[in-house]
Amino acid sequence: MIERTFVMIKPDGVKRGLIGEVIKRFEQAGLKIVGLKMYRMDKEEADEFYPADDEWFESVGNKTLSSYNELGIDAKKELGTDNPKEIGKMIKQWLLDYVSSGPVILMVLEGNHAIKKVRDMIGSTIPIKAQPGTIRGDFSVDSADWANIGKRAIMNIVHASDSQERAEYEIKFWFKENELYNYKRLEEYLL
Ligand code: TYD
Numbered sequence: 001m002i003e004r005t006f007v008m009i010k011p012d013g014v015k016r017g018l019i020g021e022v023i024k025r026f027e028q029a030g031l032k033i034v035g036l037k038m039y040r041m042d043k044e045e046a047d048e049f050y051p052a053d054d055e056w057f058e059s060v061g062n063k064t065l066s067s068y069n070e071l072g073i074d075a076k077k078e079l080g081t082d083n084p085k086e087i088g089k090m091i092k093q094w095l096l097d098y099v100s101s102g103p104v105i106l107m108v109l110e111g112n113h114a115i116k117k118v119r120d121m122i123g124s125t126i127p128i129k130a131q132p133g134t135i136r137g138d139f140s141v142d143s144a145d146w147a148n149i150g151k152r153a154i155m156n157i158v159h160a161s162d163s164q165e166r167a168e169y170e171i172k173f174w175f176k177e178n179e180l181y182n183y184k185r186l187e188e189y190l191l
Contacts, residue, residue, distance in 0.1 A: 003114040004034065004180075006161045006170035007122075011102035013139075013157040014038075019105055022135055022158060025121060026109055030187060035108035035171075035180045046096045049173055051166075057088030063125055064091065067144040079148060091153065098153040106174045115167055118160045127156050 009022050027033065041049070050056075061084030068075045075082040079090065109118060123134025126144055130137035136156045147154040161167035171180075 001112050004110045005115045005118050005167045007107050008159040009105035012155040031109040031111040032185050034110045035175045037106050038103050040103045041100050043096045043100045046099045058084045060091050061087035064144045094153040122158050122160050
């Protein structure tokens with residue numbers, strides 16, 4: 001049940017002065033920070049970090065397509081294609097520009113069912129759809145149509161691992177073993 005997960009405060013979160021606010025929410029929820037650093041990645045590192053399989057491209061493309069459907073926007077007209085894989089590939093390039101555009105905060109959080117808990121706390125990928133109370137819902141009104149028109153990624157403040165497998169990969173990708181710490185939070189003494 002005790003899991004570790006990876007979280008990144010993206011350049012928009014850093015530049016908007018939301019580092020403390022984001023970290024505060026995780027700390028208050030009882031998640032333990034076991035690794036933390038600021039870093040400026042380049043595009044190649046970002047490319048290696050984000051997935052590159054067809055399933056991921058399609059999933060990203062389909063999120064944009066379902067958002068376009070809801071808004072009655074013609075994807076083919078706007079993006080030149082309505083193929084989810086092609087759209088996913090296009091978005092990945094914008095995403096790489098975005099996450100390498102400034103410093104980010106990299107962190108590893110540990111806690112009971114931490115992977116799902118953190119995903120719930122950050123909210124939906126597309127901020128306009130993210131519930132109030134979530135980080136993306138409370139601090140952004142960005143949307144797929146707005147981002148795509150500007151040929152840029154959606155600015156949604158944070159990234160968090162979405163599975164056990166991804167959490168393991170992402171933690172290892174950014175942190176050496178000796179950059180992760182074991183200690184007890186006060187409430188652990190109460191359990
Ligand atoms: P994804 O893995 O689908 O979402 P999440 O970050 O919630 O795990 O997408 C990765 C990132 O790609 C997302 O955080 C922002 C960017 N993105 C866009 O820029 N436009 C889009 O239409 C989508 C779906 C994602």
